[in-house]
Amino acid sequence: MTNGHDRSLQMKDATFNILIGGEAGQGLITVGQILSRILVRSGYFIVVTQDYQSRIRGGHNTFAIRVGIDEVTAPKKSIDLLIAFDNNTVALHQRDLSANGLIVLDEALHIESDLALKVPFKDLAQERFSNIVSLGVVGFLLGLDEELMVRTVDDFFGKKNVSLAAENRHVLSVAAEWASTHRTSSHNLAAISNTPQRLMMNGNEAIALGAVSGGLQFCSFYPMTPATSIVLNLTAHAKKMGLIVEQAEDEIAAINMAIGASFTGAPSMVATSGGGFALMVEGVSLAAMTETPVVVVVAQRPGPATGLPTRTEQGDLELVLHSGHGEFPRAIFAPGTVEECFHLTRKAFELAERYQGPMFLLTDQFLADSYRAAVPFDIETLPSVSVGTESAGSSQYTRYAITESGISPRLLPGMTENLVVADSDEHTEAGHITENLFVRKQMVEKRLRKGKGIRAEVTPPYMVGEKKPDLLLISWGSSKGAVNEAASHIRSEGEKVATLHFSQVWPLVPEQFIGYLESARKVVIVEGNAFGQMARLIRRETGFQFRNKVLRYDGLPITPEFILRELSR
Amino acid sequence: MITISDYVDYETAWCPGCGNFSILKAVKQALAARQLKPHEVLFVSGIGQAAKAPHYLNANVFNGLHGRSLPVATGAKLANPNLTVIVESGDGCNYGEGGNHFLAAIRRNINVTLLVHNNQVYGLTKGQASPTSAEGFVTKAQPEGVLSAPFNPIAVAVAMRTGFVARGFAGMLDHLSELIQQGINHRGLALIDVLQPCVSFNKINTFDWYKQRCNPLSPTYDPTDWEQAIKVASEWGNKIPTGIIYRNDRIPFEEHFPVLRQGPLVGRNADRAMLKKIMEGYK
Numbered sequence: 001m002t003n004g005h006d007r008s009l010q011m012k013d014a015t016f017n018i019l020i021g022g023e024a025g026q027g028l029i030t031v032g033q034i035l036s037r038i039l040v041r042s043g044y045f046i047v048v049t050q051d052y053q054s055r056i057r058g059g060h061n062t063f064a065i066r067v068g069i070d071e072v073t074a075p076k077k078s079i080d081l082l083i084a085f086d087n088n089t090v091a092l093h094q095r096d097l098s099a100n101g102l103i104v105l106d107e108a109l110h111i112e113s114d115l116a117l118k119v120p121f122k123d124l125a126q127e128r129f130s131n132i133v134s135l136g137v138v139g140f141l142l143g144l145d146e147e148l149m150v151r152t153v154d155d156f157f158g159k160k161n162v163s164l165a166a167e168n169r170h171v172l173s174v175a176a177e178w179a180s181t182h183r184t185s186s187h188n189l190a191a192i193s194n195t196p197q198r199l200m201m202n203g204n205e206a207i208a209l210g211a212v213s214g215g216l217q218f219c220s221f222y223p224m225t226p227a228t229s230i231v232l233n234l235t236a237h238a239k240k241m242g243l244i245v246e247q248a249e250d251e252i253a254a255i256n257m258a259i260g261a262s263f264t265g266a267p268s269m270v271a272t273s274g275g276g277f278a279l280m281v282e283g284v285s286l287a288a289m290t291e292t293p294v295v296v297v298v299a300q301r302p303g304p305a306t307g308l309p310t311r312t313e314q315g316d317l318e319l320v321l322h323s324g325h326g327e328f329p330r331a332i333f334a335p336g337t338v339e340e341c342f343h344l345t346r347k348a349f350e351l352a353e354r355y356q357g358p359m360f361l362l363t364d365q366f367l368a369d370s371y372r373a374a375v376p377f378d379i380e381t382l383p384s385v386s387v388g389t390e391s392a393g394s395s396q397y398t399r400y401a402i403t404e405s406g407i408s409p410r411l412l413p414g415m416t417e418n419l420v421v422a423d424s425d426e427h428t429e430a431g432h433i434t435e436n437l438f439v440r441k442q443m444v445e446k447r448l449r450k451g452k453g454i455r456a457e458v459t460p461p462y463m464v465g466e467k468k469p470d471l472l473l474i475s476w477g478s479s480k481g482a483v484n485e486a487a488s489h490i491r492s493e494g495e496k497v498a499t500l501h502f503s504q505v506w507p508l509v510p511e512q513f514i515g516y517l518e519s520a521r522k523v524v525i526v527e528g529n530a531f532g533q534m535a536r537l538i539r540r541e542t543g544f545q546f547r548n549k550v551l552r553y554d555g556l557p558i559t560p561e562f563i564l565r566e567l568s569r
Numbered sequence: 570m571i572t573i574s575d576y577v578d579y580e581t582a583w584c585p586g587c588g589n590f591s592i593l594k595a596v597k598q599a600l601a602a603r604q605l606k607p608h609e610v611l612f613v614s615g616i617g618q619a620a621k622a623p624h625y626l627n628a629n630v631f632n633g634l635h636g637r638s639l640p641v642a643t644g645a646k647l648a649n650p651n652l653t654v655i656v657e658s659g660d661g662c663n664y665g666e667g668g669n670h671f672l673a674a675i676r677r678n679i680n681v682t683l684l685v686h687n688n689q690v691y692g693l694t695k696g697q698a699s700p701t702s703a704e705g706f707v708t709k710a711q712p713e714g715v716l717s718a719p720f721n722p723i724a725v726a727v728a729m730r731t732g733f734v735a736r737g738f739a740g741m742l743d744h745l746s747e748l749i750q751q752g753i754n755h756r757g758l759a760l761i762d763v764l765q766p767c768v769s770f771n772k773i774n775t776f777d778w779y780k781q782r783c784n785p786l787s788p789t790y791d792p793t794d795w796e797q798a799i800k801v802a803s804e805w806g807n808k809i810p811t812g813i814i815y816r817n818d819r820i821p822f823e824e825h826f827p828v829l830r831q832g833p834l835v836g837r838n839a840d841r842a843m844l845k846k847i848m849e850g851y852k
């Protein structure tokens with residue numbers, strides 16, 4: 001793809017990019033998480049990108065933190081501070097160092113580099129404190145507040161062990177002291193004037209919290225990366241929030257259990273990835289036919305089959321869109337930020353309960369594991385989601401009463417003397433199996449009428465930039481930040497550019513966006529898959545043909561640099 | 570006073586002479602004997618001729634997918650433990666398509682009564698072999714006879730120390746109804762495997778075939794004796810033991826959840842103050 005511009009790939013910006021690399025099991029995630037929290041508590045914005053292999057020990061993993069005073073929304077390739085736990089990290093990432101870049105490493109690694117700050121780890125503390133040494137050195141280099149660091153380390157390890165806390169504090173100060181005598185603090189982050197209290201939260205944590213605030217009471221699951229941490233978060237809150245979280249024997253059981261719990265009145269969710277979701281698909285159809293609310297989270301990773309279990313992709317849009325045999329309405333949300341993970345999960349619960357059927361949330365490994373500084377949610381004032389209907393609607397209660405909206409009064413079994421009969425077969429209004437083809441037609445139309453309501457509640461695509469741009473970038477889901485950043489970079493070079501982002505990918509309401517597509521001189525869609533699945537979907541719904549696509553399917557998240565490079569081809 | 574008429578008589582889609590009729594009657598008798606009101610009971614079924622049974626009585630019903638009744642029943646029971654949950658489905662549904670769920674439900678010991686209509690053949694799809702068909706059983710789909718060994722649900726259930734394991738026969742109505750009552754009464758998973766003829770597709774295991782063989786366990790039989798139960802569970806041939814073969818008093822699954830001690834999940838509102846506190850923990 002060429003457009004006459006030779007875009008600079010080295011984006012100049014006010015952010016600072018830290019990459020921690022090493023083998024699985026070396027504690028780099030611990031260092032990454034603590035450092036991220038210190039940064040958020042200091043008032044910075046962050047975007048974390050975790051790149052890891054499907055193994056518990058060894059290999060090569062990284063935890064990257066991009067830091068900024070202003071909101072940061074996307075990962076970046078070039079590195080300002082490389083914290084290397086092994087030689088491999090230096091070998092693999094040295095070439096990405098920025099002009100002012102620095103490598104922090106253990107002098108025992110025997111690496112010769114002008115850019116390296118060699119820290120005598122074994123002289124500074126016992127080996128089990130090496131993570132704290134790293135934090136102490138990095139904290140000094142970045143100019144982070146020492147008391148805040150101590151408090152954050154204490155919070156991470158728990159304050160109960162007083163001697164451990166004292167030891168951590170000591171090691172932090174020894175490490176900072178060493179750093180101060182060996183390096184001027186030339187990598188200080190820009191000072192923050194006010195430090196609003198933000199949450200350090202990743203996409204999956206926000207989904208779990210959003211689900212609970214949306215009324216979730218039951219979650220059944222079968223472990224699958226990158227969805228598992230959603231469920232682990234729910235499990236962590238289960239006792240306090242009165243939830244039941246059950247590990248099922250397989251994904252088929254998981255979705256059927258969720259449907260059973262929801263049928264009896266407990267708002268339910270399942271969370272899985274593509275392969276697990278493939279097993280759930282018949283259950284999706286069951287939820288639709290029995291008109292049972294259920295929220296399905298699909299955290300995408302590259303397929304087909306087992307694919308790349310720990311990497312990212314946006315390859316399951318078409319799977320989720322077409323999942324389940326037969327015809328029924330659905331909504332598919334694709335959050336682009338941690339805040340959207342929270343709010344759209346809530347919305348999925350609202351729609352599932354209101355329209356009595358399966359609703360979907362499509363996220364991916366990048367967003368799942370990406371910590372951000374999020375503005376706290378207004379938990380107390382959020383409306384609660386109501387479950388079932390108060391009244392039977394008529395004297396002779398029927399679960400599938402034909403209504404204009406398609407929504408039938410939903411009583412919960414055992415909660416009144418009315419009987420609730422649900423059937424996966426085509427059924428009468430009373431819920432009993434039928435082969436009356438007139439009734440069949442009525443029931444199809446009733447179920448599809450609910451689609452009107454779902455359509456009326458669509459979260460419209462979000463437009464940023466000039467109304468009639470020379471270049472319009474289209475995106476959906478987790479690439480939101482990268483696309484917006486690429487656009488502002490292009491804008492800074494004087495081009496008229498806009499972005500249009502879909503946080504809900506189904507249903508599409510063409511009137512909401514076709515005008516933008518048609519009035520742009522050039523339209524480019526950015527997707528994390530090889531087909532351009534969203535491009536195909538928009539074409540199917542509107543006839544609009546995308547000539548230009550930026551597609552990434554190597555397992556890595558879409559970055560602004562990637563978009564700029566592809567655009568300049 | 571609840572009587573069998575509270576569970577109503579409906580027209581069915583079964584073949585005349587089907588074993589399902591007497592099983593349905595035994596179920597209604599058991600519900601009436603237990604004085605359960607229709608709205609207190611939830612039937613969960615899958616797909617097959619047996620799975621239609623809940624449509625022919627008056628109760629809450631979730632007629633789901635083939636093989637998946639146990640997970641639905643488990644979710645339903647966990648969300649509302651006040652419901653009496655009964656799974657009613659066939660041998661293909663529970664032992665074939667739903668085999669993994671059968672094992673998992675036993676391990677959980679969820680307080681659900683599992684009523685399996687076992688006619689050793691697939692009726693709804695017109696006569697293919699089922700997991701319990703005898704070796705050599707000839708069908709249109711298995712013209713050379715079934716090559717696989719039959720699944721013995723009783724032996725598996727006893728080996729896994731299922732809370733309650735019983736075998737009934739559709740031709741012993743009162744005995745069967747008594748087993749169902751006891752199964753409902755049992756706190757934990759109660760398997761009742763019910764032998765029944767299929768008049769259309771199983772010309773071997775006929776009503777008379779079962780009648781000659783089904784043999785109630787002696788009144789002195791002790792179902793808490795696991796080693797004896799293992800032996801009895803593998804008996805199959807000229808004499809087929811019926812009755813409660815094994816039982817124990819393992820704690821039912823749902824009782825492990827402290828959150829359920831305050832009653833069903835249904836209708837509770839999220840504790841917003843607590844949720845806010847949890848959120849603050851991410852700062």
